[in-house]
Amino acid sequence: xxxxxxxxxxxxxxxxxxxxSFLPLWVTGYILGLLTLAYYFGVFAMAWDLLxxxxxxxxxxxxxxxxxxxxxAGILDNLYQPPIAxxxxxxxxxxxxxxxxxxxxxxxLHGPYFGLTTLVxxxxxxxxxxxxxxxxxxxxxxxxxxxxxxxxxINYLIALWFMAVSGAILFWLSRSxxxxxxxxxxxxxxxxxxxxxxxxxxxxxxxxxxxxFSGLAGALLVFYLGSASVGxxxxxxxxxxxxxxxxxxxxxxxxxxxxxxxxxxxxxEALRPLGDLSNFVVFAMALVVVxxxxxxxxxxxxxxxxxx
Amino acid sequence: MxxxxxxxxxxxxxxxxxxxxxxxxKDMALAVGAGKILGLIGxxxxxxxxxxxLIMGIERPDAGSVRINGIEVAGWPSHxxxxxxxGIVFQHSRPLHRQTVLENITLALLPDKLMQPFADPQTxxxxxxxxxxxGLSDVLDRRPATLPFxxxxxxxxxxxxxxxxxxxxxxxxxxxxxxxETAAFSELICELRDDGRAVLLVDHNVKSVARMVxxxxxxxxxxxxxxxSADEVMRDETVRxxxxxxxxxxxxxxxSSFRDAAxxxxxxxxxxxxxxxxxxxxxxxxxxHAGEFxxxxxxxxxxxxxxxxxxxGLLPYxxxxxxxxxxxxxxxAAAIARGGIVQCSEGRDLFxxxxxxxxxxxxxxxxxxxxxxxxxxxxxxxFPVLRDRQKQAAGTLSGGEQQMLTIARALMMKPKxxxxxxxxxxxxxxxxxxxxxxxxxxxxxxxxxxxxxxxNVTFALPHADRVYVLEHARIVWxxxxxxxxxxxxxxxx
Numbered sequence: 001x002x003x004x005x006x007x008x009x010x011x012x013x014x015x016x017x018x019x020x021s022f023l024p025l026w027v028t029g030y031i032l033g034l035l036t037l038a039y040y041f042g043v044f045a046m047a048w049d050l051l052x053x054x055x056x057x058x059x060x061x062x063x064x065x066x067x068x069x070x071x072x073a074g075i076l077d078n079l080y081q082p083p084i085a086x087x088x089x090x091x092x093x094x095x096x097x098x099x100x101x102x103x104x105x106x107x108x109l110h111g112p113y114f115g116l117t118t119l120v121x122x123x124x125x126x127x128x129x130x131x132x133x134x135x136x137x138x139x140x141x142x143x144x145x146x147x148x149x150x151x152x153x154i155n156y157l158i159a160l161w162f163m164a165v166s167g168a169i170l171f172w173l174s175r176s177x178x179x180x181x182x183x184x185x186x187x188x189x190x191x192x193x194x195x196x197x198x199x200x201x202x203x204x205x206x207x208x209x210x211x212x213f214s215g216l217a218g219a220l221l222v223f224y225l226g227s228a229s230v231g232x233x234x235x236x237x238x239x240x241x242x243x244x245x246x247x248x249x250x251x252x253x254x255x256x257x258x259x260x261x262x263x264x265x266x267x268x269e270a271l272r273p274l275g276d277l278s279n280f281v282v283f284a285m286a287l288v289v290v291x292x293x294x295x296x297x298x299x300x301x302x303x304x305x306x307x308x
Numbered sequence: 309m310x311x312x313x314x315x316x317x318x319x320x321x322x323x324x325x326x327x328x329x330x331x332x333x334k335d336m337a338l339a340v341g342a343g344k345i346l347g348l349i350g351x352x353x354x355x356x357x358x359x360x361x362l363i364m365g366i367e368r369p370d371a372g373s374v375r376i377n378g379i380e381v382a383g384w385p386s387h388x389x390x391x392x393x394x395g396i397v398f399q400h401s402r403p404l405h406r407q408t409v410l411e412n413i414t415l416a417l418l419p420d421k422l423m424q425p426f427a428d429p430q431t432x433x434x435x436x437x438x439x440x441x442x443g444l445s446d447v448l449d450r451r452p453a454t455l456p457f458x459x460x461x462x463x464x465x466x467x468x469x470x471x472x473x474x475x476x477x478x479x480x481x482x483x484x485x486x487x488x489e490t491a492a493f494s495e496l497i498c499e500l501r502d503d504g505r506a507v508l509l510v511d512h513n514v515k516s517v518a519r520m521v522x523x524x525x526x527x528x529x530x531x532x533x534x535x536x537s538a539d540e541v542m543r544d545e546t547v548r549x550x551x552x553x554x555x556x557x558x559x560x561x562x563x564s565s566f567r568d569a570a571x572x573x574x575x576x577x578x579x580x581x582x583x584x585x586x587x588x589x590x591x592x593x594x595x596x597h598a599g600e601f602x603x604x605x606x607x608x609x610x611x612x613x614x615x616x617x618x619x620x621g622l623l624p625y626x627x628x629x630x631x632x633x634x635x636x637x638x639x640x641a642a643a644i645a646r647g648g649i650v651q652c653s654e655g656r657d658l659f660x661x662x663x664x665x666x667x668x669x670x671x672x673x674x675x676x677x678x679x680x681x682x683x684x685x686x687x688x689x690x691f692p693v694l695r696d697r698q699k700q701a702a703g704t705l706s707g708g709e710q711q712m713l714t715i716a717r718a719l720m721m722k723p724k725x726x727x728x729x730x731x732x733x734x735x736x737x738x739x740x741x742x743x744x745x746x747x748x749x750x751x752x753x754x755x756x757x758x759x760x761x762x763x764n765v766t767f768a769l770p771h772a773d774r775v776y777v778l779e780h781a782r783i784v785w786x787x788x789x790x791x792x793x794x795x796x797x798x799x800x801x
Binding site: 172176177178180181183184187188190191192193194195196197198199201202205252 | 364365366385386387390391395396398402404405406407411414415416418420422423424425426427467471
């Protein structure tokens with residue numbers, strides 16, 4: 001029954017992705033640009049949900065992993081101009097390494113201390129970027145000489161299918177036996193240990209997977225934007241936006257993160273006429289969603305379908 | 309279902325565990341072989357659950373040996389001990405709430421591997437077979453939250469069976485179950501024994517496990533006090549003294565001597581409380597007169613703490629609670645406490661990093677300066693040891709001193725009714741005596757009203773004017789302490 005539901009959700013998802021692939025025929029490059037950004041944010045949110053929703057660890061600093069991936073790829077391109085694919089792979093690898101270095105000591109801590117460690121990691125990265133300006137471009141930002149493509153449509157399709165593949169892998173992982181063990185480790189580590197599961201091993205694996213997708217998406221984003229800056233990739237506000245996207249999309253759903261990311265970016269665009277007020281309104285709406293529908297958009301969607 | 313091999317064996321010796329200054333388990337030894345059930349009994353706080361956690365690797369022992377099938381596992385992390393063939397059934401149900409019953413059982417069948425894209429096709433069939441064995445077949449696709457209490461316990465047993473452990477540890481299997489459910493559970497545990505497993509059964513009383521166990525070890529404050537067959541342990545002098553106390557000297561005042569006979573200070577009328585499915589209080593009625601000392605005696609899980617929390621306004625209930633005739637319903641917990649009904653909780657809840665004096669000052673922060681000083685001076689008279697320890701952090705006190713501080717802090721609030729929830733939990737007899745003396749002085753020198761919840765009958769009876777017995781959420785007996793031993797005593801061994 002469960003695998004049937006999983007297959008159905010994946011089928012519906014595939015249908016939506018195929019439909020979305022035809023969007024460049026209909027909408028302007030500006031909207032494609034917004035959606036491209038939203039899709040990368042969707043991957044950030046999904047990777048974050050694997051840690052929070054399943055392993056039960058709140059990572060307050062998803063931008064640490066994203067930033068390490070993005071800046072590694074960007075700096076490498078700036079210094080040596082290897083093929084872009086190599087830069088992106090190096091970015092993902094660097095994010096995984098940084099993730100392990102952070103998680104190994106942090107996972108020994110319990111409760112809010114893990115979250116605090118990740119928060120501090122973001123601040124350290126942010127300071128490193130600002131201080132080491134000759135490498136990173138500092139506060140002005142890093143401009144990379146290469147981009148993947150200058151075509152809005154191609155960038156859009158890359159982001160869309162990257163998100164689709166990442167989402168499928170993460171979603172299927174969450175529904176696999178490993179996802180079940182991960183949930184058990186997150187909800188009750190003592191019991192999971194007594195059932196013979198090495199809780200630290202599973203949580204570390206979740207962190208590595210989360211770091212891989214975050215770093216990969218971060219690196220891709222740099223070669224889409226043509227630049228990297230603290231304000232767009234590393235700042236705590238970005239972390240908060242990713243967390244909000246994942247939570248209003250639906251905790252423990254993985255795919256909900258995409259809905260949340262698209263919602264956040266669509267709303268701040270739609271409310272742009274409000275000026276400075278727009279962010280206020282978006283966050284207020286996010287608060288309402290969290291308070292009234294703790295299971296998020298995705299929970300709302302699947303529940304209505306179950307009732308129907 | 310594969311059966312455990314005949315060589316299943318658990319050997320424990322010299323096992324010791326300290327928590328700060330408190331020795332929770334001291335030089336414990338036990339052994340149980342294949343196809344046998346060993347009962348480990350002891351009052352609350354005697355350290356039996358800690359023994360279980362030490363065996364399972366949930367806590368690290370400070371010293372001693374734990375051997376499973378001959379292999380030394382003391383100090384290993386619990387997932388490795390689990391893989392050596394040990395399994396535990398926790399006292400509290402801990403299902404995954406978003407997963408179905410079937411998925412909860414499936415979880416326990418999974419290997420500890422990171423690369424598992426798909427579950428082994430046999431897993432599903434095995435999970436269903438285990439569910440059938442414990443009687444969960446009808447509810448496989450339901451979520452735990454929709455199940456009755458007994459079914460939740462069955463999920464725990466099913467998970468333990470799924471690991472096919474040769475050494476099975478079961479923590480208080482019957483807590484909160486009805487008589488009928490208890491019988492079904494006993495049968496299940498006996499079947500597991502007949503598979504050739506070595507079973508360690510932890511419970512409070514010999515009586516509840518007497519028919520199943522081959523041998524019993526009794527524990528008290530971390531030490532083994534008796535071992536033998538269930539009958540031998542029940543006849544053991546030390547065990548009787550620990551559970552029932554020696555000959556009773558009571559100074560009970562007759563109920564008619566209290567002036568507020570018509571409207572007692574506190575009246576609890578037909579109060580019922582539910583925790584989801586489990587009924588924690590069932591039509592409980594008690595009353596306490598001003599100045600009276602009333603004890604509520606009951607085993608773990610009988611509902612004592614629930615009763616106190618209900619009076620304190622922390623839980624929703626049906627029925628009525630009146631203070632001096634006026635209903636308490638609608639008053640917040642804070643208002644009830646400020647009004648002078650003060651609870652000393654079982655967990656002690658001290659601010660462990662604050663000094664003794666700071667803890668006391670917090671309790672009396674609403675008092676005017678002069679009254680505050682006077683109250684503290686009086687308390688230091690009552691508990692002289694606290695005067696010497698004023699500057700020490702509360703967390704570094706011994707268990708008995710912490711208990712005295714908890715009571716003293718409650719007294720700083722100048723309560724009209726003091727509710728003490730198991731103050732003897734985990735305390736050595738000598739400390740018990742000190743607290744006992746303090747309570748006696750309190751009773752004789754002040755007009756304070758005390759409601760005491762205890763499973764330690766020795767401690768509950770001597771001070772009490774009147775005793776209630778709470779059993780499976782119901783009041784089953786009320787009377788003078790002198791009549792307790794004759795009418796209710798055997799149930800408390």
